[in-house]
Amino acid sequence: MKNRKRCVSRVFRRAASAKDGVIKNMDQETGVKLLQYFMLGILLVLCFILPGTGAKRTARESVRQGGSQELRENDPGGSGSGGEKGTIVIDAGHGGDDPGMIGPGGVNEKELNLVYAKKLKGLLEAQGYRVVMTRETEDGLYDADQPNKKAQDMERRVKIIEESAPLLTVSIHQNSYPDASVSGPQVFYFEHSKEAEKLASSVQSAMNQELGIERPRTQKGNTTYYILKRSSSVTVIVECGFLTNPQEEAKLQQEEYQDRVARAVCDGILEYLSQSVV
Numbered sequence: 001m002k003n004r005k006r007c008v009s010r011v012f013r014r015a016a017s018a019k020d021g022v023i024k025n026m027d028q029e030t031g032v033k034l035l036q037y038f039m040l041g042i043l044l045v046l047c048f049i050l051p052g053t054g055a056k057r058t059a060r061e062s063v064r065q066g067g068s069q070e071l072r073e074n075d076p077g078g079s080g081s082g083g084e085k086g087t088i089v090i091d092a093g094h095g096g097d098d099p100g101m102i103g104p105g106g107v108n109e110k111e112l113n114l115v116y117a118k119k120l121k122g123l124l125e126a127q128g129y130r131v132v133m134t135r136e137t138e139d140g141l142y143d144a145d146q147p148n149k150k151a152q153d154m155e156r157r158v159k160i161i162e163e164s165a166p167l168l169t170v171s172i173h174q175n176s177y178p179d180a181s182v183s184g185p186q187v188f189y190f191e192h193s194k195e196a197e198k199l200a201s202s203v204q205s206a207m208n209q210e211l212g213i214e215r216p217r218t219q220k221g222n223t224t225y226y227i228l229k230r231s232s233s234v235t236v237i238v239e240c241g242f243l244t245n246p247q248e249e250a251k252l253q254q255e256e257y258q259d260r261v262a263r264a265v266c267d268g269i270l271e272y273l274s275q276s277v278v
C-alpha cells in the first residue's frame with residue numbers, strides 16, 4: 001500500500017506539476033497576446049490617428065500657403081513679381097506747358113491729374129497689375145523745340161498705349177463747365193467700342209456709388225477725343241470732378257477724397273475685368 005500510496009501521490013504530484021506547467025504556459029501565452037495587442041494598439045495609433053493630425057497640419061499649411069499666395073498676388077511690389085495679371089496704362093492728362101483747366105482757386109488740372117494717376121497706379125499694382133504711366137513728372141511728352149507741342153504730346157501718349165498692349169487704358173482728367181454749380185464725376189468712352197462702354201459704365205457706377213454722388217451721371221459716348229479715337233486699347237477718360245465748381249475744386253484737393261476717388265475708379269476697373277475674363 002505504501003508503494004501504491006507513494007505511487008498515487010507521485011501521480012498527483014506529476015499531475016500537479018503538469019497543471020502548474022500548463023498554467024505557466026498559459027500565463028506566457030497571455031503575456032505574449034497582451035504584448036501583441038499592445039503593439040497592435042500602437043500600430044493603430046501610428047497608422048490612423050497621427051496621419052489624421054498630419055493631414056490637419058497639411059491642410060492648415062495649405063491654407064497658410066494659400067494665404068501667402070493671395071498676399072503675393074495682392075502685393076506684387078513686395079515680392080518683386082508684379083504684373084502677372086496684365087498691363088494697364090494710366091494716362092495723367094496734360095503736363096508741362098499745358099496746365100489743363102485752372103480752377104477759380106488756382107489749382108492746375110495737370111497737377112491733380114498726376115496725383116490721382118499715381119494713387120490709382122498704387123492700387124492697381126497692389127492687385128497684381130503692371131501699370132504703365134504715360135507721364136510720372138510734371139513735364140509733358142513733347143520736345144522743347146517742337147512747334148506743335150500738343151500734337152506731339154498726344155501722339156506720344158497713344159504710342160505708349162499701343163506699345164504696352166494693355167488690358168485697358170484710363171486717362172485721368174478734371175472737368176470744366178460754364179455753369180459753376182455743375183459737379184460730379186463723368187466717364188467718357190469711344191462711342192464705337194462696346195468694351196470701352198462696359199468699362200466706362202463700371203467705373204461710372206463705382207464712382208457714383210462710392211462717392212455718394214447726389215445727381216449721378218451715366219457714362220458718355222464720344223467720337224472726337226484724340227486718345228479715345230486713336231488708341232486701339234479699351235480706353236476711357238475719367239473726369240474726376242469739375243474744377244469750375246469752387247466746392248468741388250476744394251474737395252478734389254483733399255487727400256481723403258482723392259483716395260476715395262482712386263479706390264472707386266480701381267473698383268470699377270476690377271469689376272469690369274472680372275466680367276471680361278473668360
Ligand SMILES: [Zn+2]
Pocket residue numbers: 093094100101109173174
Ligand atoms: Zn483735361
